[in-house]
Amino acid sequence: MCYDKFQYLNRVKQAMQGKSKVGSALQRAGGRCKPAGRRPESPPKPAPETAMRPVKENGRFRYKPVKRVPEVLLFPAGIKMGGNAGTTSRPSMGREDFLYAEEDEHMEEKQYLMLPGPTPVPPRLLRAMAKPMINHRGPEFKALYEEVIEGLKEVFRTKNDVFIYTAAGTGAMEAAVANFVSPGDKVLVVSIGVFGNRFASIAGRFGAQVEKLDFTWGTAADPDALAERIRADEKKEIKAVFVTHNETSTGVTNDLKALRAALGDHPALFIVDSVSGLGAMELETDLWNLDVVVAGSQKSFMIPPGLSFIAVGPRAWEARAKCRNACFYWDVEAARKSAEKGQTPFTPAIPQIAALAEALKMMRAEGLENIFARHRRLREMTRRGIKAMGLKPLAADDVASAAVTAVLAPEGLEANAIRRVLLKEFNVVVAGGQQSLDNKIFRIGHLGHVGDLEIIAVLAALEMALNRCGFKVELGKGVKAAQEVSLAALSGERGV
Numbered sequence: 001m002c003y004d005k006f007q008y009l010n011r012v013k014q015a016m017q018g019k020s021k022v023g024s025a026l027q028r029a030g031g032r033c034k035p036a037g038r039r040p041e042s043p044p045k046p047a048p049e050t051a052m053r054p055v056k057e058n059g060r061f062r063y064k065p066v067k068r069v070p071e072v073l074l075f076p077a078g079i080k081m082g083g084n085a086g087t088t089s090r091p092s093m094g095r096e097d098f099l100y101a102e103e104d105e106h107m108e109e110k111q112y113l114m115l116p117g118p119t120p121v122p123p124r125l126l127r128a129m130a131k132p133m134i135n136h137r138g139p140e141f142k143a144l145y146e147e148v149i150e151g152l153k154e155v156f157r158t159k160n161d162v163f164i165y166t167a168a169g170t171g172a173m174e175a176a177v178a179n180f181v182s183p184g185d186k187v188l189v190v191s192i193g194v195f196g197n198r199f200a201s202i203a204g205r206f207g208a209q210v211e212k213l214d215f216t217w218g219t220a221a222d223p224d225a226l227a228e229r230i231r232a233d234e235k236k237e238i239k240a241v242f243v244t245h246n247e248t249s250t251g252v253t254n255d256l257k258a259l260r261a262a263l264g265d266h267p268a269l270f271i272v273d274s275v276s277g278l279g280a281m282e283l284e285t286d287l288w289n290l291d292v293v294v295a296g297s298q299k300s301f302m303i304p305p306g307l308s309f310i311a312v313g314p315r316a317w318e319a320r321a322k323c324r325n326a327c328f329y330w331d332v333e334a335a336r337k338s339a340e341k342g343q344t345p346f347t348p349a350i351p352q353i354a355a356l357a358e359a360l361k362m363m364r365a366e367g368l369e370n371i372f373a374r375h376r377r378l379r380e381m382t383r384r385g386i387k388a389m390g391l392k393p394l395a396a397d398d399v400a401s402a403a404v405t406a407v408l409a410p411e412g413l414e415a416n417a418i419r420r421v422l423l424k425e426f427n428v429v430v431a432g433g434q435q436s437l438d439n440k441i442f443r444i445g446h447l448g449h450v451g452d453l454e455i456i457a458v459l460a461a462l463e464m465a466l467n468r469c470g471f472k473v474e475l476g477k478g479v480k481a482a483q484e485v486s487l488a489a490l491s492g493e494r495g496v
């Protein structure tokens, strides 16, 4: 017999409530049925264990123990289910998942979230977020806050002050402008894509005179060009230089150290957006004299969106003291005063901070250098894989990001069509192109809690998706190229 999804779920429900024959037999026996087609040789024994399932009560889910559902009901032949419904008869969910499916219309499935943020959240961090709430003005929070600030300083590689905002990365970008730039100040924004442009827009909103140093999307900023512009500023009018570390929209990483060196001893502040870079690639706040650095939670830190971080150095504090711009929520002075008490000025996202504490432990255990090496290897696997399929990355090898690879859609194919097939057929989520790159590129994130096998899986799906879109790719070519990188790294043959 063949069921559609809702008939099937209804049967599961009836069975659980004892309204069907199988269900009431199960309830009487208190046990598990044998799979279809086999008769039990002896009466079923009571189930040795129960499963926990979410039950809705007064609009909220609680976990309750339930008897297991007879297996005869779990995989009826030919059932079509989940996100692949209508496209394939492959059951894509596990048995436990089915217990929950009744309550969850969306049918949580294994999804390959290959975005440059939000990135996959490890279960350990999800569990940390489920802890009971604590007082954000109490001693428990103080201990938690001090622990995460200490850990963040290790990742920022700084002794400077680091603060946490309950905000998206853009919030910290706005803080990096509002606290240090006054109306009328001349600022130089180095832009190689969407996020460089965002810094320019924010600075403009806060009354700065914005000059842009633009580079073609897909390329990195040229430190010599910056040095030349800085040399031309004989009167030292430029108050701040804004730079994106890792331009997520194009998959390009700027040479931050060289760009900072290009500033020399010019008094302008050097303000960095490393929202998608910090924790995945090298960044030395103190060694490179970075005055302000901002980052976000949903990238290399592996936690859900909602937190952003800012590191503020001594020169930036001097600029803060003279700044004439108004800010309230973003005020780093207020953050500093609260930090002395182990607090944030406003109610923080406590679950995210609890997850951050766990994330920092994971990062410490893996080691920053190893994390960077893993990201470089994932980049190499991705780039070799897509090139072997006959695709081209947007960025050249020497400036390619270790966090995200932007891939040009092949001639005559829409990038978003490839993304649609990846999602519909394989549950693989990759990012699209932004603004002028929309539909021209797709972006494979390899950031945060991602390993070699995920890259291999995504490349396998991409090979099939391209064939489904009419772009012939020899199956296994991209996968093999990526496997070779992974294998070579295991054998220590390549420095990736």
Ligand SMILES: Cc1ncc(COP(=O)(O)O)c(C=O)c1O
Pocket: 116, 117, 168, 169, 170, 171, 173, 195, 244, 246, 247, 248, 249, 273, 274, 275, 276, 296, 305
């Ligand atoms: C480089 C960069 N800067 C800033 C942002 C903005 O972060 P959010 O979307 O959390 O505001 C992003 C987000 O992707 C980013 O990649």
